[in-house]
Amino acid sequence: MVQSKTELFDKKLVKDAELFKALAHPARLRILQFLAETPACITGDISDELPLGRTTVNQHLKELKKVGLIQGHILGVKTNxxxxxxxVKELEKSIASFLESINFENYKCI
Amino acid sequence: MVQSKTELFDKKLVKDAELFKALAHPARLRILQFLAETPACITGDISDELPLGRTTVNQHLKELKKVGLIQGHILGVKTNxxxxxxxVKELEKSIASFLESINFENYKCI
DNA sequence: AGTATTTGACGTATATTTACATCAAATTAA
DNA sequence: TTAATTTGATGTAAATATACGTCAAATACT
Structure with a gap:
């Protein structure tokens, strides 16, 4: 991008875009689903579930952690x-509010 | 990515991820909002609205068109x-269905 | 104590994204 | 007809994302 221009946009839009970006890879969507299904969520089990190497999965986990959608609890060597x-609720609200901002009942194309 | 692995994931997840990716930049979110506000939506006006060059905006428009969220109607030299x-409705539904898949009422962290 | 397991940090290679400049084609205005 | 406007295509440079291997540290097992 040579020179990032993201800071020139409205802060809420930037934050929303970051959330969407966190969801912009099937591996990360799958991880979220897996965590939702699996209350006992050991780190290694996650990478076993995906067709990706452990280090790659770890990177995706880091991105999800960065936006706060997941948490990691250290238990000895392992991390849950x-x-x-x-x-997740907050995410839901942010998305809803953005969608509302582009949803005009009487919108019509010319 | 050396070797893309996206085709190894569930098709719906891949499609959802593509939608989220289209929304993963503040410029594209702003464009969607601007189009929602502006029924007479001339191409050049869009780039005037954003802190980005015309060609850059054109690239973002192309991506939004790729996922079908916007359309371009040619009128002489201009494009509306x-x-x-x-x-947009479809997008709303896809997002809702994904969020539902990770939303367990009784989810609790260990 | 010594070995095995698990993890995150770091480095690396390739692909993609972002931002833009330049250009040619098409259309409109003078 | 000539000049100006508008657009999309193409090319380019830098930044970021993706995928993975290797490594060291910490903990658990024998």
Missing amino acids: YCLDPAK | YCLDPAK
Whole structure:
């Protein structure tokens, strides 16, 4: 991008775009689903579930953690990952509010 | 990515990820909002609205067109862009169904 | 104590995204 | 007809994303 211009946009739009970006890869969507299905969510089990290497999965986990959608709890050598339900709710609201902003009942194309 | 692995994931997840990716940049979110506000949506006006060059904006428009969220109608030299309200509705449904798949009422972290 | 397991940090290679400049084609205006 | 406008295609440079291997540290097992 030579020179990032993201800071020139409205802060809410930037934050929304970051959330969408976190969801912009099938591996990360699958990870979220897996965590939702699996309350006992050991890190290695996640990479076993996906057609990707462990280090790659770890990278995706890091991105999900960055936006707060998941948390990692260290238990000895192992790390238990899990969804942050509050953040998921927040995500839901952010998306809804954006969609509302582009949803005009009487919109018509010329 | 050396070797893309996206085709190894569930098709619906891949499609959802593509939708989220189209929304993963503040410029594209702003474009969608602008089109929603502006029924007479001349191409050049869009780039005037954004802190980006015309060619850059054109590239973002192309991506939005690729996933079908907007349409371009050629009128002489000019092109009128507008939202595709049906696609926006579809987007809304896809997102809702994904969010539902990770939303467990009794989810609890260990 | 010594070995095995699990993880995250780091580095690396390739692909893609972002931002733009330049150009040619098409159309409109003078 | 000539000049100006508008657009999309093409090319390019830098940044970021994706996928993975290797490694060291920490913990668990024998």
